[in-house]
Amino acid sequence: MANMAQAVRMALHYGETYMGVTDIFGEDVGAPMGGVFTATQGLKTTWNTPLDERGIIGMATGIAMTGDRCVAEIQFCDYIFNTIDLLKIVGNTHWVTNGQVTLPMVVMTPVGAGIFGSIYHSHSFDAWATRLPGWKVVMPSNPLDAYGLMLSAIEDPNPVLFLEPKALLRVKGTELIPGEPADEKKLKMMIDAPLGDRTKWTPQWPKLEKYMIPIGEAKITREGSQATIVTYGRHVLVANQVADELLRQGVGIEVIDMRSLYPYDWQAIKKSIKKTGKVLFLNEDTEVTNFGEHLALRATSELFYELQAAPRVLAGKNLPGIGLHPNLEENSVPQKHHVMEEIQALVNEVP
Amino acid sequence: MGRTTVSGNKGHKKTAQRKLMVQSHSPKQNGNGGAKRLPSLALDTQLLRTIHKLMVTSRVLEERLIKIYKIGEAYFWIGGPGEEAFGVPLGLLVDKGQGVNHDWLHMHYRATPTLVAMGMPLIDSIRLMRNRATDVSTGGRNFSNHYCYPKWNVAPVSSPIEVQYSQCIGTAWAQRRRKAKGITIVTGGDAGTAEGDFATCLVWASRPKNELPLLMTVQNNKWGISTSYETQHGEKHTSDRGKAFGIKTSVINGNDPIESYLALQEAMQYVRDNTKPFLMEAMVSRLYGHSSASGTSFIATEDDCIKLFEEKLLRHGILKADQIKNLWTELHDECQVLSEKVKHEPPPSSDSVWDHVYANNENADWRKF
Numbered sequence: 001m002a003n004m005a006q007a008v009r010m011a012l013h014y015g016e017t018y019m020g021v022t023d024i025f026g027e028d029v030g031a032p033m034g035g036v037f038t039a040t041q042g043l044k045t046t047w048n049t050p051l052d053e054r055g056i057i058g059m060a061t062g063i064a065m066t067g068d069r070c071v072a073e074i075q076f077c078d079y080i081f082n083t084i085d086l087l088k089i090v091g092n093t094h095w096v097t098n099g100q101v102t103l104p105m106v107v108m109t110p111v112g113a114g115i116f117g118s119i120y121h122s123h124s125f126d127a128w129a130t131r132l133p134g135w136k137v138v139m140p141s142n143p144l145d146a147y148g149l150m151l152s153a154i155e156d157p158n159p160v161l162f163l164e165p166k167a168l169l170r171v172k173g174t175e176l177i178p179g180e181p182a183d184e185k186k187l188k189m190m191i192d193a194p195l196g197d198r199t200k201w202t203p204q205w206p207k208l209e210k211y212m213i214p215i216g217e218a219k220i221t222r223e224g225s226q227a228t229i230v231t232y233g234r235h236v237l238v239a240n241q242v243a244d245e246l247l248r249q250g251v252g253i254e255v256i257d258m259r260s261l262y263p264y265d266w267q268a269i270k271k272s273i274k275k276t277g278k279v280l281f282l283n284e285d286t287e288v289t290n291f292g293e294h295l296a297l298r299a300t301s302e303l304f305y306e307l308q309a310a311p312r313v314l315a316g317k318n319l320p321g322i323g324l325h326p327n328l329e330e331n332s333v334p335q336k337h338h339v340m341e342e343i344q345a346l347v348n349e350v351p
Numbered sequence: 352m353g354r355t356t357v358s359g360n361k362g363h364k365k366t367a368q369r370k371l372m373v374q375s376h377s378p379k380q381n382g383n384g385g386a387k388r389l390p391s392l393a394l395d396t397q398l399l400r401t402i403h404k405l406m407v408t409s410r411v412l413e414e415r416l417i418k419i420y421k422i423g424e425a426y427f428w429i430g431g432p433g434e435e436a437f438g439v440p441l442g443l444l445v446d447k448g449q450g451v452n453h454d455w456l457h458m459h460y461r462a463t464p465t466l467v468a469m470g471m472p473l474i475d476s477i478r479l480m481r482n483r484a485t486d487v488s489t490g491g492r493n494f495s496n497h498y499c500y501p502k503w504n505v506a507p508v509s510s511p512i513e514v515q516y517s518q519c520i521g522t523a524w525a526q527r528r529r530k531a532k533g534i535t536i537v538t539g540g541d542a543g544t545a546e547g548d549f550a551t552c553l554v555w556a557s558r559p560k561n562e563l564p565l566l567m568t569v570q571n572n573k574w575g576i577s578t579s580y581e582t583q584h585g586e587k588h589t590s591d592r593g594k595a596f597g598i599k600t601s602v603i604n605g606n607d608p609i610e611s612y613l614a615l616q617e618a619m620q621y622v623r624d625n626t627k628p629f630l631m632e633a634m635v636s637r638l639y640g641h642s643s644a645s646g647t648s649f650i651a652t653e654d655d656c657i658k659l660f661e662e663k664l665l666r667h668g669i670l671k672a673d674q675i676k677n678l679w680t681e682l683h684d685e686c687q688v689l690s691e692k693v694k695h696e697p698p699p700s701s702d703s704v705w706d707h708v709y710a711n712n713e714n715a716d717w718r719k720f
Binding site: 022023049050052054055057058059060061062063064065066068085086089093094095096097098099100101102104133134136157158216262263264265266267298 | 488525535547707713714717720
């Protein structure tokens with residue numbers, strides 16, 4: 001099975017071959033490296049930029065103004081913060097021009113902790129991203145969803161932020177991407193650049209098919225009736241593990257992978273909360289003014305009389321950064337045992 | 352004629368008296384073919400009259416906008432009086448149209464002279480000032496001079512200083528990639544060049560083998576709101592910064608419409624022919640301050656480019672005093688009538704706030720997810 005980096009790469013290949021993507025660019029995105037996570041190896045429209053994030057976002061904005069489709073990469077979301085005002089402008093351009101100017105552009109960036117990346121390779125961006133009205137925001141938790149969400153992002157006439165959980169970029173999927181060879185060694189031979197001299201290498205792309213995951217559509221990854229975990233990105237995997245363990249103890253936890261942060265699938269969340277009466281919103285961004293708080297407030301406001309317990313938010317501690325040592329990182333962002341403790345407390349809570 | 356400093360891309364500098372006898376000029380929108388040309392004024396007389404009329408039109412329009420603000424019928428004014436001698440020639444010379452085969456304009460909030468020269472109906476500017484629903488640029492959502500005309504490749508003007516210098520590289524890149532006929536033009540003030548976006552523009556416009564067809568201009572009025580250029584900038588000329596990147600540069604007297612016209616014409620042709628950037632610094636005046644935040648009073652100590660131009664036209668007999676007087680009067684009357692008309696047009700409805708958050712009016716209100 002492809003890993004998420006390969007899935008993104010195949011989606012971008014599909015995008016530039018069949019969907020009119022003209023430019024895929026960013027720092028070290030083009031040859032010879034093809035991206036620090038290899039997500040852009042072998043693509044025909046990639047190119048390297050100066051080390052200038054404002055230039056990258058400005059370039060994407062201008063390309064989008066001409067109607068061309070582009071995918072820009074910010075190498076780590078830790079370095080996107082000096083572009084916030086440009087992202088704000090992108091988000092408000094269609095609105096402030098009264099619908100005259102659309103900016104069809106995709107910005108992808110790795111987010112989150114989980115690789116012991118110290119302070120500036122561990123930031124999250126989901127709470128910030130959801131404060132950029134006018135953007136759509138997606139975050140896959142597996143390679144197949146990464147492929148389907150990227151194609152939807154490319155096709156969308158609006159700007160789309162494609163947040164990649166960096167800890168999952170090398171994690172293999174469990175479902176084949178349409179057109180992906182079943183033999184993962186064969187896939188690797190076809191699309192992974194060799195080590196060393198790559199000047200004569202060209203990828204052999206599998207015959208990929210169009211596969212779209214609608215933006216705004218969540219997915220239930222585990223079914224249960226005693227509590228709901230609403231999450232996204234790498235914490236979907238954590239929540240699934242917790243749900244599987246608790247199921248063996250006879251406790252049914254429903255897990256919702258939001259996949260899209262904005263617009264979000266409230267109907268799926270609402271339906272699940274109505275069923276379980278208890279909900280935990282889980283993510284790794286810092287806990288104060290966290291996106292989960294918005295969802296928790298909404299759950300409280302709209303479903304108050306159907307709740308069996310107060311909605312909970314489990315998120316990263318409100319710290320200035322993620323410390324490098326595992327003792328520090330693992331006590332900064334929710335780990336499996338944190339999730340287990342929180343959900344068990346929620347399940348056991350008596351109204 | 353003023354004197355123009357032109358610097359080549361090898362670092363050498365020369366000061367040249369521009370030739371008074373000018374290369375042929377036939378902008379379609381002027382219809383001046385065959386008109387009489389006075390050598391001492393370099394441009395033919397019909398074009399000079401056209402430039403003058405457009406400059407006065409822009410000034411009268413801006414002064415009407417200021418009046419609207421001063422009588423309390425608008426919240427804020429910002430605009431471009433004092434920049435007509437640069438902005439009008441720019442508007443006349445631009446290859447106007449939609450798509451990469453026409454010129455792309457990324458301007459700041461002193462763009463009225465350029466838009467007037469491009470043919471913007473005056474009522475558009477007044478509707479923007481009065482934030483009416485009929486405002487074609489923003490539908491009542493943004494300040495005066497924050498224009499947007501996709502049909503002419505005029506990118507939306509936004510308030511954050513200098514961001515257009517980061518965005519313009521994208522349209523220029525698309526034009527280069529497609530080998531398109533159009534070029535990209537970006538304008539801004541001198542104070543904004545302190546922002547990183549100006550450096551972004553210089554770096555990205557001059558990448559080896561990927562130079563951009565981009566005319567960068569800086570209208571240097573020597574002010575950033577209340578802070579003078581001299582107190583914040585050690586460089587003698589802003590345009591000198593282009594030399595480090597091998598970018599051809601010039602400094603011109605932006606208060607002289609003839610010099611501006613010729614310099615812009617030459618620079619645009621250079622960019623078009625060579626697919627390379629050019630950085631032009633135009634020294635201009637700021638006649639009514641930064642915005643309504645700084646008083647909007649006429650500043651008599653600054654050079655008034657229209658007054659200077661009119662003296663020249665009178666001296667050469669191209670216009671008569673009564674013609675000039677009548678023009679001002681007619682335009683004042685026209686703008687007054689337009690302003691009254693717009694005053695009674697509908698404002699945007701309050702329930703329209705959710706319109707156009709997303710393309711095709713897709714729902715953006717989370718309450719309805």
